[in-house]
Amino acid sequence: MKDFVALDYFNMEELYTDEEKAVRNSVRDFVSNQFMPGIEHHFEECTFPTELIPRLAALGVFGSNLPEEYGCAGINNVAYGLVMQELERGDSGLRSFVSVQGGLAMFAIYSFGTEEQKQEWLPQMAEGKKIGCFGLTEPDYGSDPGGMITTAKKTDKGYVLNGAKMWITNGTMADIAVVWAKLDGRVRGFLVEKGTPGFSSKETKGKFSLRASDTSELILADCEIPAANLLPESDGLVSPLACLSSARYGIAWGVLGAAMDCYHRALTYAKERKQFDKPIAGFQLVQRKLVWMASEITKAQLLAYRLGRMKDEGQAKFNHVSMAKRNNCAMALECARLARDIMGANGITSEYHVIRHMLNLESVKTYEGTHDIHALIIGQDLTGEAAFR
């Protein structure tokens, strides 16, 4: 396979600063050289390449848009988006690992923690010495997280947590879990350290998607944590939703990488594969598929770029993030399906990579707010009517 060539049909390159391009190029090289050689093996074996964690930390991708004072890179949101794009060009599982570490767990501590909590956890998480996860979704409460039944009760020493969390990325490998639970009926955030009595995790088996990613269930059975482990600034469902908005922003960029990889591979294949004595790229039906992919990727690139600039200017709202996440995930999944289609039977094998992206993107379209729920969020913003209440 030829080296990755990024689709840039509308010369996005002119819109990025030298710093943003340098960030992207460094992560792009890392993913090509360090991650890609092992991804087929890890996807097949259902394992995450933990050996890369120190190297990802040295690169500076964990919480990279958080401030330098906490050991983070402090890059802007467009550069952060390009990091996500390049990671997910490798695999959605890689981007998910980094998103959950930075966009969810570190972001929650940064936004709702005390200064002591930030100083204790953020530098270690930026260095990859501590891995974080984020426990919001429950077995019976996915799109409706406000209905959660996990509870926190105040005790003399701190809080006792009871409940279960599902579909938790990094759940088994995490050293620190940000767990959301109702305290006196109000959603609050708590830090639960690995090894705390009453806290356990169980890896989710049988996945056909995000196989190179740790997905787990968290179980909290009379799990007592110190009072200092409450995230004091968290208050209500709006707090975890702010974290989700941060992570969804990364997804809107990340899936671009998966789509661009599928397009690159499909285009390369179509030019090389001959049927009826000519490359299949010369057939109208194949060209139509490639043109759809190129057009939709270009539109999605512009959407992500504009969202990033708005975020840096403080103008981006959660409904803007919803539109970008919803549009770009659906676009990327369709690109993966079309790429698989162009590749015929070859497209179903791991060697050609696009079906791995396709399987991953089924999850990415669903997690962090399903395609339909994001439609309702945007719908509410447009009409003033909440369709989910």
Place this chain on the structure above:
Amino acid sequence: MKAIVFVKEVPETPEGVSVSENGQVQAAGGGNFLTDPIDPFAIETALQLKDAKGGEVHAVTAGNSRAEKILKEALAMGVDNSYLVADDAIEGSDPNAIARVLAGAAKKIGDYDLLVTGDRAADDNASIVTAALAQLLDIPVLTFVSEIREFDADAMKIRVVRTLENGRQVVEATLPAVISVVKGIHEPRYPSLLGIRKASKREVPTWSLADIGVDPATVGAAGSPTKIRSLDPPPAPSGVEMITGSAEEMAATLVQRIMDKKVL
């Protein structure tokens, strides 16, 4: 330990290289320019010495303001300072004249223990600058270095492994010295995101020939006796041979090919 690494920007593709009217390698117009792929190995070599021994690492290039980009990449990798020598008089310099400019920059930085280059540039493949630098500065040169076995700035001694076509040599020299490194001496580190952000905010000092004490008459077209007559791209990799015939015939042919290539 004080090291200076000389870096160079090269056209992104071989098609981007041409010969100028005055017989020097130049970039064809319009193409992108990148850090020479060998340079990160040279930078990594110096940074690893700094990691082990302490000290400082500087990066230098000669060119125009566009080359500031590759100096910022060097800063992002972790060098302490980058310097650009930019002067209209440098235009049209041959490798000897470029070495004269770089030697002037090395003298201006001063007190160096080690000068590091790549073994050959991706655009002209000449491997001249390293040796010319040593001659101009009157210090030892060790080319094609694949390993630094010993480096002792206090004892002014370096011992390296040179990888040559017909084998390996272990050689020693006194410091200061110039070395050229081959790909694979180390795995270059990736510029970190924090390093990139900090580098983008750094000013890269720009020196003229006057700043580094180099006479303009000794560089550029006037100071470049070497003229390149023509330049051809490297030959394309040889094609794939499809072996045909019965299974026995194909096996016999394959064995013959392997023996012919002296693979076994």
